[in-house]
Structure formats: C-alpha cells, structure tokens
Amino acid sequence: AAANGIRVVHAGQGADETIGGYEYFFDHLLVTEALRGRLPTLLAQAERVAEVRGTSRDYMLMRCARLVRSHLLSHIRAYPRFTAARRLAEGRGRPFLDREFLALAPPAVEAPAGQTLGIALERAVRRSPLPHYLRVEDRNSMAHSVEARLPFMDYRLVQLSMGLPSEWKVCGPWNKYILREAMRGVIPEPVR
Numbered sequence: 108a109a110a111n112g113i114r115v116v117h118a119g120q121g122a123d124e125t126i127g128g129y130e131y132f133f134d135h136l137l138v139t140e141a142l143r144g145r146l147p148t149l150l151a152q153a154e155r156v157a158e159v160r161g162t163s164r165d166y167m168l169m170r171c172a173r174l175v176r177s178h179l180l181s182h183i184r185a186y187p188r189f190t191a192a193r194r195l196a197e198g199r200g201r202p203f204l205d206r207e208f209l210a211l212a213p214p215a216v217e218a219p220a221g222q223t224l225g226i227a228l229e230r231a232v233r234r235s236p237l238p239h240y241l242r243v244e245d246r247n248s249m250a251h252s253v254e255a256r257l258p259f260m261d262y263r264l265v266q267l268s269m270g271l272p273s274e275w276k277v278c279g280p281w282n283k284y285i286l287r288e289a290m291r292g293v294i295p296e297p298v299r
C-alpha cells in the first residue's frame with residue numbers, strides 16, 4: 108500500500124472476536140444453548156454444525172458436554188489453576204517450545220473463566236487473540252507510514268456486538284451472522 112502511495116487503509120480486525128468469526132465459537136454456542144436448557148435449539152444447532160464440520164451430531168454433543176462440565180467446574184476455586192497447570196504440562200511435550208521457557212513459565216489461568224459464547228468472545232477481545240493482532244496491525248502500519256483504521260473496533264460497535272444475543276453472532280452453520288445479514292443485498296451473494 109505504501110509503495111503505491113496509499114496512506115490510509117481500512118482493516119477488519121475485531122469482527123471475528125466480537126461477533127463470533129472463529130470456528131471454535133460454534134462449540135461455545137452449543138454450551139450456551141445447553142446451559143439455557145434449550146434442548147430443541149441445542150439439537151438443531153449441533154446438527155447444523157456437525158453437517159458443516161463433516162462429523163456427527165452425537166460427536167458435537169459430546170464435545171458440548173465436556174465444555175459444559177468445564178464451565179461448571181470453572182466456578183470451583185482450584186479448578187482454573189489445575190487446568191492451567193495441565194495445559195502447561197501438555198506443552199512440555201511439544202518440541203518447538205524451549206525447555207528453559209517452559210521451566211520459567213507460570214501456568215496461565217484462563218480469565219474470565221467459563222465456556223459460554225459470551226465468555227469466549229470476551230476472552231478473545233481482552234486476552235487472546237485480538238490484543239496480539241492489534242499490536243501486529245499497529246507495528247505494520249507504523250513500519251510503512253500507513254495509517255490503519257479499524258472500523259470494527261469502534262467502541263460503539265464493540266458494545267453493540269458484545270451485547271447481542273448469541274444467535275445473532277453464530278447461527279447454524281454461519282459465523283458473524285449479523286454482519287452477513289447486514290450485508291444482504293449490499294455485497295455479492297457468494298461473498299456474503
């Protein structure tokens with residue numbers, strides 16, 4: 108962009124994290140539906156997600172059950188520390204992680220704890236991955252003297268997005284559902 112004289116660019120950072128753009132958010136949607144006690148909706152959503160992922164509804168429901176268990180246990184004081192230590196121990200078997208680093212690394216406690224879609228989105232915005240992506244965006248734009256504007260990070264849009272019901276973020280096989288609906292008739296249908 109800088110080599111072509113472009114000084115201001117728009118980037119899409121924040122949309123995935125605020126309105127459910129990542130694949131793993133489907134699992135958290137199922138947890139949300141299960142905890143609400145909405146069995147017919149849970150079964151229908153699990154069926155749609157399973158179809159898109161090329162797996163079975165039963166497999167999706169078992170994944171959901173494990174996350175519900177984790178969600179319920181996360182409110183027990185010792186559980187978050189236990190799972191953080193377990194995640195760190197699992198990392199010790201990965202050859203690309205330096206042993207010295209692993210010896211010094213404290214277990215990272217998940218904050219906020221829980222597995223619902225709302226909690227997962229909040230973690231994505233506050234903890235990971237969005238803060239990392241914003242630093243990369245900022246460094247890249249400064250390195251090339253290009254101003255990067257992030258319309259999805261406008262605080263009013265973030266507040267609106269985070270306050271929306273789950274079904275407007277992830278619905279059936281569609282992620283970023285509200286954005287897809289807002290773009291109906293605005294952008295070409297195959298892109299939408």
